Amino acid sequence: MIKDPWDPYWSRKAHGRHVLTSIEVTATNHCNLRCEHCAVGDLLTTVREQHLDVEMVIDQLAQIPTLETFSITGGEPTYSVETLRTFVIPLLKYAKKRNLSTQINTNATLPVDRYKALLPFVDVIHISYNYLDVVDFHEIAFDKNKHPVNRAVAQRLYQTMNENVAELAQLGAFVSAESIITERTANKLGAINRRLAQMGVQRHEIHPLYPSDFARFMRLLSLDELRLCITRLLDERASHVWMLFGTLPFFWCSDVPEDRALLERLTASPNVTVRNDPDGRNRLNINGISGEMVVQDFNSLEPLGFVQREGIMQAFEAWQASQSFTKYNCYCPEAMCTGPNLIVADTYYRGVEFQTRRAVMTKGG
Numbered sequence: 001m002i003k004d005p006w007d008p009y010w011s012r013k014a015h016g017r018h019v020l021t022s023i024e025v026t027a028t029n030h031c032n033l034r035c036e037h038c039a040v041g042d043l044l045t046t047v048r049e050q051h052l053d054v055e056m057v058i059d060q061l062a063q064i065p066t067l068e069t070f071s072i073t074g075g076e077p078t079y080s081v082e083t084l085r086t087f088v089i090p091l092l093k094y095a096k097k098r099n100l101s102t103q104i105n106t107n108a109t110l111p112v113d114r115y116k117a118l119l120p121f122v123d124v125i126h127i128s129y130n131y132l133d134v135v136d137f138h139e140i141a142f143d144k145n146k147h148p149v150n151r152a153v154a155q156r157l158y159q160t161m162n163e164n165v166a167e168l169a170q171l172g173a174f175v176s177a178e179s180i181i182t183e184r185t186a187n188k189l190g191a192i193n194r195r196l197a198q199m200g201v202q203r204h205e206i207h208p209l210y211p212s213d214f215a216r217f218m219r220l221l222s223l224d225e226l227r228l229c230i231t232r233l234l235d236e237r238a239s240h241v242w243m244l245f246g247t248l249p250f251f252w253c254s255d256v257p258e259d260r261a262l263l264e265r266l267t268a269s270p271n272v273t274v275r276n277d278p279d280g281r282n283r284l285n286i287n288g289i290s291g292e293m294v295v296q297d298f299n300s301l302e303p304l305g306f307v308q309r310e311g312i313m314q315a316f317e318a319w320q321a322s323q324s325f326t327k328y329n330c331y332c333p334e335a336m337c338t339g340p341n342l343i344v345a346d347t348y349y350r351g352v353e354f355q356t357r358r359a360v361m362t363k364g365g
């Protein structure tokens with residue numbers, strides 16, 4: 001069995017309750033792209049930013065005894081070489097010294113030396129990849145740009161991204177590419193998967209689209225459409241590449257037979273895992289500019305506090321005592337399931353009382 005250290009199931013099982021094992025830091029709100037589905041799009045900025053004092057953040061991380069995984073996200077965390085040097089790399093160095101599993105989320109379109117500088121400290125280079133050609137890239141990656149971007153600029157970035165991914169993979173980096181299931185990508189995911197396999201990507205992450213920030217303008221797929229799309233992807237994928245499904249809106253407690261049939265197929269497929277959502281279960285996000293601590297970098301809940309004023313553990317405990325958390329805090333170990341996150345429940349399961357449900361395991365599941 002593949003053990004995914006970001007999955008909250010493992011710490012829930014080990015501790016008998018959810019504990020804080022994961023921190024994600026948003027290093028910047030700058031990005032050179034404006035993707036149509038960007039879940040933090042409303043936060044993106046062009047104004048000058050000043051990140052938090054890195055030593056203060058490290059001191060706060062040191063207060064979390066249960067920490068196991070650490071991620072950096074953005075914006076594009078490598079957008080500013082200065083931020084990379086004075087904030088991102090020192091945080092990752094601390095995390096690696098502490099033997100945490102580490103990840104950076106990037107669009108991989110900037111000069112490759114920025115990514116190479118991260119390699120000694122990063123276990124997972126997580127990229128966004130939703131394209132089969134430059135036309136897809138041009139339409140998706142600049143959809144929310146204030147001004148039109150010409151095809152030649154898109155072509156240059158697209159080529160750089162593809163070359164960077166291939167080079168990093170060649171150097172032995174674990175590159176995990178995330179594709180979002182949207183109306184545009186739904187029928188292309190098998191081909192995207194096989195292309196990623198050719199580029200040397202070691203893991204392909206698949207997430208349905210949820211209506212956060214820029215993505216709220218896009219049509220969401222129905223559960224029937226998502227089921228069909230995932231089934232087709234399983235038929236068409238390169239089966240030697242690890243495929244990780246996240247924020248999946250299908251659960252073993254469903255009374256829809258097709259939902260459980262899909263989960264059975266996912267469980268039985270080699271090199272396929274389904275990640276329970278870490279946000280708010282074993283993970284908090286810290287905004288590296290404002291210091292806000294939040295459950296997800298893309299949710300609309302009030303911040304739990306500011307890292308420069310309140311302790312992270314205190315914020316996590318307050319969150320766990322809140323109704324927003326307890327409402328969806330279900331757990332079925334027989335299904336290795338820790339329940340839906342807020343945005344999944346709000347999008348597809350309004351009014352459903354997960355606390356009263358239970359996994360129904362069938363043969364093979």
Ligand code: SF4
Pocket residue numbers: 251252253254330331332335337338339340354355357358359360
């Ligand atoms: S943990 Fe919650 S969502 Fe998962 S199968 Fe059990 S009741 Fe359903």
